[in-house]
Amino acid sequence: MIKAVRGTRDLLPPETALWNFVESTVRDVFRAYNFHEIRTPIFENTELFARGVGEETDVVSKEMYTWQDQGRAESDKGQSLTLRPENTAGVVRAYIEHNLQARGLNKLFYIGPQFRRERPQKGRYRQFYQIGAEVIGPQSSGSELPARDAEIIELLATLLDRLGITGWQLQLNSIGCANDRAKYNEALRQALEPVKDKMCVDCQRRAVTNPLRVFDCKVPEDQPIIEKLPRISQFLDEPCRRHFAQVQDILKSVGVEFQINDRLVRGLDYYTRTAFEFTHGALGAQNAILGGGRYDGLSEALGGPPAPGIGFAIGEDRLVMSLGKTADDVLRKPDVYIAPLGPGMNKEAARVARELRRHDIVVELGDETFRLKKSLETASKLGAKYALIAGENEISTGVFALKNLATGEQVPVPRPDLAARIRS
RNA sequence: GUGGGAGUAGCUCAACUGGCAGAGCACCGGACUGUGGCUCCGACGGUUGCGGGUUCGAUUCCCGUCUCCCACCCCA
Structure with a gap:
């Protein structure tokens, strides 16, 4: 048997209803904040991620699905392509x-699959889905201002509330601009130099590569250090200090609770200043439900104009789990199950179904060869509100037997009144 | 990529020390010819993840492999 490859999975009904619920709620919220959808290709030139996400990050250095294009045209042949591991780049x-940039401030969102070759685990898949947004534009559009950071974080709090997710926590930090980071990195290296030998092997490595x-680090013995x-x-x-303070001010003003976590660092190289993470307890070790931050230098790193921006990515798989x-x-269950009864009734029932569906009624249709008992059984199994019996009597008189499956009550309803009766 | 646990019917799980592979639920049919949910009866359902080895005999023991789960790592 051919099976879905490691780390990928099929989403089947009825679970897909949850995904649709999430996505339609998300679209509603984005609309309220005046964000618009962008869809970018699922694969890009490898170089985009190498430069955008960072050559030394784990994501780029060991988790990307990359291949040489086999195209016949000279221009295609041999170019290195990669399935997107994230969508900001x-x-x-x-x-x-x-x-x-000609449009001023861009407020964009996306929903789609991303790909990373990691060892699969609960809440971690090789094809996974992200819902994300980016606010980006020239500095004159206000893209750099703390109000943008606060707005996007407040949007997220609203979104989680709308989805009915409770018990989340918001961790907030500022990791400064490039200059601050350089100075800080240097200071960290110096501070680690005399003590790193006492730390775990991972930390010894980190102390050199990415302090x-x-x-x-979660090793208890290392924590005092x-x-x-x-x-x-x-x-x-x-x-940077003032920027961060203003972000916090606005969040307090709108009543979004957060915790400052000055140990929160993010794994993608492009982040600057505001960094945040929403965590949720229901997720086990993969407890980050979403993460984001500011990336003021990214556009320039990719050869573009200065374009400060801030964004986030939600792990949709994890969101659905929590x-x-x-x-x-x-x-949405069927409003009515139509049970055609006896030879020749299928074509009559089909006409009734067509009428009702025009009124936005969810109709499931049986078959004239089914016994009524079976039809009613099927109807209640499907969770239909009503069963509508369409036998010869009903068709000839134009009055149908409509049965409420929860109460068992059955009433005769004239054909023109069916839709109104079922919707009420 | 590293370490550990688990894979038996559609689902949840049994099967003693190696001895005929089972139950509940679900599904299908009947009791019941145009009235469901309850009840009763019956039927269907398996390469025990896959491949090898040991053995008279393997779901059980051994080796390999695949997948999922947990932790690390990393991230969403």
């Missing part, structure tokens, strides 16, 4: 390519 590429990541390390907050320059709803809660 693609959005910024599109921003540059289509000169979207910021030392803060991800980590506690004493300098914090990014001490290295923020005055503009939903606390079942498919049953959001599924």
